[in-house]
Amino acid sequence: MRGMTANGDLIRALRRAQGLTQEQLADKAGLDVKTVRSAEQRKRLDGGSVMKLSSVLQTEMRQLIVRPRRGSRGSVEISRRNVVLDWLRAFNDHDADRLMRCYHAEATVHLPGAPHIPFGGVFRGGSNIRRAAQAAWPYCRREAASQQRYAILTSGDTVVVEGRKHLRKPDGGVWRLHFTHVFRFSGELIIEQQVEYDTLRFAQLALFPLAHAPAQPLAVDPPSGF
Incomplete structure (x- = not known):
């Protein structure tokens, strides 16, 4: 099943708490007003739209999604969850081969x-995805x-991961970086992934040892298979 069911009642309540009309929320989130109306009617949305709404409404993305009933998760959803768990472990371990096995050949x-x-x-x-991961790892502890x-x-076909990563500040303290990953699946492989985090703060803290050197743009090849 494509997309995820929006928690329409909560989205409406948070929008009203901020004094926003549906049109204003759509404008702030960069969405069509029809998408906001669909969300408040508990219809299915793509992960990117829910991510944008959560950013404007200042709440965790998973709060804006209707959770499946306990025991209703099918074997395919369990398998997809396990793929994401394997992705998280592979990324943390900087294991490119294991990471790439989680992706569809035409993934974005x-x-x-x-x-x-x-x-x-x-x-x-x-x-290209392998190259992006390898470029990110020197900056990720x-x-x-x-x-x-x-x-x-x-x-449905989407798995959302929200979490926090601990980063060391230049003064020796610790700062927690909040991140969101939205994985969309084709079968049991990731076909699309969207990531959101505080990029400016990440640059200030995680990249502190490397910030004095200008960043080199990452070369990207035409789309290709693994």
Whole structure:
């Protein structure tokens, strides 16, 4: 089943709490007003639309999604959840081969960018996605399993992961970076992935040791298979 069912009552309540009309919310989120109306009518939306709404409404994405009834999750959704868990472990371990086994050959990954973050952009095909991951890893610290904090929600063909990663500040303190991944599946492989996090703060904190060197843009090949 394509997309995820929106929690229309909560979206409407949060919109009204901010004093926004449906048109104003749509404008702030960069969405068509029909999408906002569909969300408030508990219709199915794509993960990118829900991500934009959660950003404007200042709430976690999983709160805006109707959770499947306990025991109603099918074997395909369980399998997709396991693929995402394997993706999380592979990314944390900087294991490119294992990571790429999670993707469809025609997958697309959308990564936000900012100054000093050379791995932002849209990456299509296995070789480009692999290159993007390898460019990101020098900036990402590995964490023990006990340090990783995230929540996973499956809905139709989409799996949402929200969590926090601990980053060290230049002064020795710790700052928690909130991130959201939206994985859309084709069968049991990831066909599309969208990522959201505070890019400017990430550049200030995670990239502090490398921030003095200008970031080199990441070369992208034409779409290709693995």
